[in-house]
Amino acid sequence: MNRIAGIAVAFLGFAAAAMPASAQEKTITVFAAASMKNALDDIDAAYMARTGVKVTVSYAASSALAKQIEQGAPADVFISADTDWMDHAASKKNINEATRVNLLGNTIVLIAPKDSKVENVNIGAGLDLAKLAGDGRIATGDVKSVPVGKYAKAALEKLGAWQAAEARFAMADSVRAALTLVARNEAALGIVYSTDAKVEPGVKIVGTFPADSHPAIIYPVAATTTAKAETTDYLAFLRSTAAKTILEKYGFKFLLSPTT
Numbered sequence: 001m002n003r004i005a006g007i008a009v010a011f012l013g014f015a016a017a018a019m020p021a022s023a024q025e026k027t028i029t030v031f032a033a034a035s036m037k038n039a040l041d042d043i044d045a046a047y048m049a050r051t052g053v054k055v056t057v058s059y060a061a062s063s064a065l066a067k068q069i070e071q072g073a074p075a076d077v078f079i080s081a082d083t084d085w086m087d088h089a090a091s092k093k094n095i096n097e098a099t100r101v102n103l104l105g106n107t108i109v110l111i112a113p114k115d116s117k118v119e120n121v122n123i124g125a126g127l128d129l130a131k132l133a134g135d136g137r138i139a140t141g142d143v144k145s146v147p148v149g150k151y152a153k154a155a156l157e158k159l160g161a162w163q164a165a166e167a168r169f170a171m172a173d174s175v176r177a178a179l180t181l182v183a184r185n186e187a188a189l190g191i192v193y194s195t196d197a198k199v200e201p202g203v204k205i206v207g208t209f210p211a212d213s214h215p216a217i218i219y220p221v222a223a224t225t226t227a228k229a230e231t232t233d234y235l236a237f238l239r240s241t242a243a244k245t246i247l248e249k250y251g252f253k254f255l256l257s258p259t260t
Contacts (some may be wrong), residue, residue: 028234029074030057031065033081033147033219034174035106035192038199039250040079043243050237053230061174062086063145069094069224076227077234079103079219081175081193082147086220095222099235104219105253107194108151110207113185121207129156129165129189136188137170139181147217148175152191155214179203193217195251218255236260 032040037059044055058065058073062080066089069075078095080086083102089095112118118132129138141149149171156162172178175192182190183202190203197205221238223231237243241258248254 025054026052026228026230027054027056028076028228028230030055030077030079030234031069031073031075032057032059032077032079033062033065034059034176035081035148035196036079036219037176039195039247039252042246043238046242046246047234047237051233053234055234059174059176061141061146063142063147064173066094074226075224076231077221077223079221080147081106081217081219082150082215083218083220084150085147086222089222089224094224096225096227097222099227099232100220100222101239102218102255103221103238104247105255106217106219106251107211108148108155108191108209108214108217109194109197109205110209111179111182111190111192111197111203112188112206113182114202114204115185116188116204116206118189118206123159123207123209123213125159127156127159127161129161130168133165133168133188136168137181137186138165138168139170139172139178139187139190140192141175141178142171142173143169146172146174148178148192151214151217152209155191155209158213198251219252 048054062085066085070092078089110121140152143149143153170187175196178190179192179196179200181187183200197203239256239259244254244258
């Protein structure tokens with residue numbers, strides 16, 4: 001019996017080795033802005049169920065991802081939370097420009113821990129964030145590199161509130177890290193995307209920044225110059241009605257007409 005079992009195992013191993021590449025598991029690697037996690041996880045599950053292609057995602061700040069791709073990290077798709085870092089990838093010839101589209105829009109909001117006494121902040125000229133935070137800190141992404149932080153700083157400068165609040169900021173390496181600081185009561189306030197605030201039960205939205213107080217929040221997507229052939233179909237799925245439904249459920253604004 002042991003000899004027969006051994007022959008069976010050897011045969012199965014040979015059959016697997018001889019299996020054509022088209023029948024073996026296909027994978028796509030996506031580098032995506034941290035704020036995409038919940039929605040993109042759902043999209044990728046739907047895509048794998050439909051095609052059998054496994055999608056592996058690395059989530060981080062767009063700045064970190066662009067630099068990793070520049071340094072040779074293997075990725076098929078790049079989804080940035082702003083156009084600046086996609087432009088950077090393009091300038092380094094790391095993306096296929098012909099595949100680039102502006103996929104999503106978003107908004108930035110002011111959040112506080114769920115049990116905070118801060119409520120209904122009118123965000124406009126005269127906003128005093130430092131006073132509002134009391135003895136606490138204000139969390140957002142690094143304003144020099146992380147998209148949400150760049151949007152936040154631009155908005156506060158436009159409203160004349162940056163200078164007074166600058167020293168109170170706790171700079172995080174991604175929007176999700178900033179979100180966590182507020183959810184754990186390690187920061188009194190935070191500035192994150194509305195889509196992030198909606199998936200974190202430990203925080204509440206206390207105000208929304210006017211759209212004209214900062215550059216438009218745009219998420220471009222593109223295939224990298226080293227992308228696998230399967231990437232074309234995946235990018236098409238991101239533009240589909242099925243993906244649109246999922247993304248809008250999480251609060252993203254879909255900027256394209258869905259393809260199917």
